[in-house]
Amino acid sequence: MHLIRMELENFKSFGGEVTIPLEEGFTAITGPNGSGKSNTLDALEFVLGPKSTKSLRASNVTQLIFNGGERGRPAKHMTATLVFNNEPDETGRRRLRIDSDEVSFTRTVKLGRKGAPISAFRIGDKPSTATEMRRVLAEAGLRAGGYNIVKQGDVTSLATMTAYNRRKIIEDVAGVTAYDDEIRKSNTQRKHVEHSIETIGILEDDQKNRLKSLSKEREQALKFKQFQDDLDASRIILHQSRHRNRSEDVELLGEERTRYMGEIDEIGSQVTEGNKSLLSLDEEMVRVESEINEIMSGDAKQLLETIRQYEIEMETGGDRIADQEEAIDLANSEAE
Template sequence: MVILPQEDLVAGEETLVHINRLVLENFKSYGRRKITLNLTKGLTVISGPNGCGKSNISDAIQFVIGQLRSKTIRSEKLAGVIFSGTKEGHKTAPHAKVTLILDNSKEPKEIPIATDEVHISRKVYQDGRSEYLLNGSRITRGEIIDTLAICSISIDGYNVIRQGEIANFASMSSLQIRNLFEEIAGIAAYDEKRDKAQKNLEDARTKLRIATVRLEESMKNLVRLEKEKEDA
């Protein structure tokens, strides 16, 4: 498994927010314990034999940024990421938790939070319930997604490239490649917001036209009633 360098190899300038640490608690094959993965800037390579848990690290990143599709994190259900115990007597854990610790020390702040590190956590329980935390305070999944979008991290983006996707890239059409680059660059998200804003604007114009017609009808009725009053 390779975690891509989080700095521009040509210009030497950072282009993405850096992941300082990844903390896993009771997550999948890592057992009923808490482990911390420290990530230095540059290229990080995680190697090991099959079945040692390399892919579980990318699953953990997908999980903590709000992924809801259990198949994406290679599990039958979301609660399936919780350590399920062993035949040797290790008990099933009551929950699993992953914390993504992002570097926010650069000025101006890449994430508009007044701390040098931003802790984003997700916890899932045996009944499938999830809770999200930002620097220890509970927030909604939508707020997590909006916070991560500021630093170009997206659930359906290409921050994590899963097994088999490289082959898919090679067979893409030119239009699909263009759409892919627009998504990676964040243009697609702005296009979606623009389309939504245009729809809201058109809805507002329609409501304004209806209100104008009703106002004109009311004014005509008022004039008619005033005339009838005078005639009476």
């Protein structure tokens, strides 16, 4: 895959804007010490996404910003852009899954108010993320730390390493390892999915058992509700019956009360008539007694008193005779 050019701004020793064209077939950068060979490779690796800035010979990303050199002013931001040729091949396939003949990948770092670094990523003119940029590059076999970039000493290392390690490097350069990573990720995801399916199955069984239990509880609740409704209906009927009976009793009592009140009125009338008759009799008795008193006045009255005196004496004599007879009986009893 052809890297057309590199566009740098304030990256390490490159103050200001610098464009480095890379003609097709260009494979090596040479030059005297201090000419920027290593910084050029650092810029290339920086965009590809290194795991650590230590591989770029810097403790943090702020040290990648142009420090001003001996006479210049330190910059507050830095930008590195890689522009790749993405023209379709004979089959019409593009190496990068972006519908453009040229694709640029840009990484920017600027200093915040307190000097903290702020990173930004772009694919073409669209904002992106570090993860998305690495994934798109990896699909084309481009990644930091790979043998897309061969530094000083790597050739000797390749010549002395084992065949197995050399094969791994060739697979890495060919982009096979990227697919291996995807396969490993897919297998890991598959295991997670299988575990999730197993967990879901267990949960499903638990839910089914719970559903059966809830169904039984629902049936019992419905039966209880039916019993409760029947009980309420029976209570209503009983209450209505009692109310109806009480109404009948009240009506009957009312009739009896009316009858009794009639009898009371009748008895009252009879009492009134009786009182009138009694009063009349009292008056008659007074009149008769008055007549008797008139008759009894004089000799008749004296005769009546004499008769009463004789009656008293006769009663007294009778009592004496009875006493003497008891005494005689007692004496006879003692004599025997």
